Amino acid sequence: MKIAVCAKYVPEATAQRRLDPQTMRLDRSGEGALNQFDVHAVEEALKLKEAGPEAEAVEVVIVSLGPERALEAMRKALAMGADRVVLVSDEGAAGSDLVATSRALAAALEREGADLVLFGQQANDSDGAVLWAAVADRLQRPLISQVAELAHENGKVRGKRQTEFGYDVIEAPLPAVVAVSDAINEPRYPSLKGIMGAKKKPQETVSLGDLGVSADEVGEAGSRTEVYALGEPPARGDTVKIEDDGSGAEKILEFLQEKKAI
């Protein structure tokens, strides 16, 4: 069995993020990392691998669309135990929206032909929580999203997921696409051995041409949305943020009294 995990290279969660007023795109010049939400998808793939009778027979492949330096961030997944990385990297892909990104990613996934494609809950820069549905449609595969509990048996996957009304249980035959929630598991930390071994695992960078995707299908040319302008959000009023120096609790109480909230 082959499991592909779609993982994104995003700005470090602790970094201040900004949109570049010139390009109106996210400023990606700072430190980047593997999207934390996707670490849960990697963990779930590894759990499925380890749960089977023959762990060796299950391959976990990380598939990512991003800049060259994303490869380094993807090594974290290899250090955790994933087998291989395929990075789709191409100047022409910059500025891709949902339509264009899903096309490039679907092409890479077609090439892999994985039995199960896993996604994380959301990219921390786009907050879309939508890409899987576009990719599943392009791959013409059944989809289960927002999965908080996943089971795999007899060529089927079964996912429990939350909606506005409570919990659904959905089943789909493989090959399928599954997007997991951030509560599905506690991701492991890479071991020292894992970290040492990661560098030696196969890491392939492919271009869009390699995947048979033409330049006008990706990037700005292949996108169907655009950004017109950037602006400040309406202020919500005064917000105060203090460091706890041991008096944090007192400060909260004072604030509540001042606001007559207590």
Place this chain on the structure above:
Amino acid sequence: MKSLVFLEHHEGKLQKDSLGVLGKAAGLGGEVEAVLLGDGVEGLAAEAGRHGASRVHVADDVLLAAPLPQPRVDALESLLGEGGHDTVLFAASVLSADVAAGLAARLDAGLNWDLTDLAEEDGRLVGKRPALGDSIYVDVGWTSEPRLALIRSGTFEPAETGGSAEVVKIEPRLQDFSLAARMVEQAHEESEGPSIEDADVIVAGGRGLGGPESFALVEELAKALGGAVAATRAVVDAGWYPYAAQVGQTGKTVSPKLYVGVGISGAIQHKVGMQSSGVIVAINKDPNAPIFEYADFGVVGDLHEIVPKLTELVRARKAA
């Protein structure tokens, strides 16, 4: 402009957010139509008419009974193939996000999500989208038609216009792969568990608590303040706390006088359920946590230090 609004329904009722989006579409002008997909849903068309739809396309089919996205993409594809609609609007939900994104791929149509407003400006449709944890607003648009948009939950209030809709039956052809996923058990409204909607004070706990046992800290503080306990999806999904206490897009919408968030990052999907609270206090050890963007008073620190102390202080002050 000729828009189509995707109407979501559950247990025989149209969703409030869908009706709100319908009202917004009517306000934008042009022709406003709606689409209802399900099994035995024709009866809901009249209510859509009262909320601004002039025509409702209805597919009643057992294959559409379960709220699964993929057959709905097929249905919308064939409806849009008949031509005419330049804009398709969805109220964001777990279901409609997957429908909208699947449709975007199917039609190579642009999708903008998490919009909090739509307006005609200089002859083009512009979506207002708060981005990067609501730290910036972006005006977004589309370069082709149809234009697809997901509207952030809770954005528009429904308003009756008193109109009536013509019902047009449709019989979409569904694809095999769209029917491959099967609903084994469908969610239904749970009435058990605590009610948090009427509470004046809410203390909410998130994954920062570290484990279900730490909810005791939150419960103690809530008790001292005379309030109710709430939770994020992350801890509900993990089984630390009941779903009935969840605040956010897929949980409850609350507006207490005081909301205290403990070990909660403050994701947008959580924020939409509590942003209208009177006073928001946050305790989080990460100074960059998004919740500090909208908390009236935030303390950067360890909840295990701060919460028990705060509980003691509140108790002492109430006793005094």
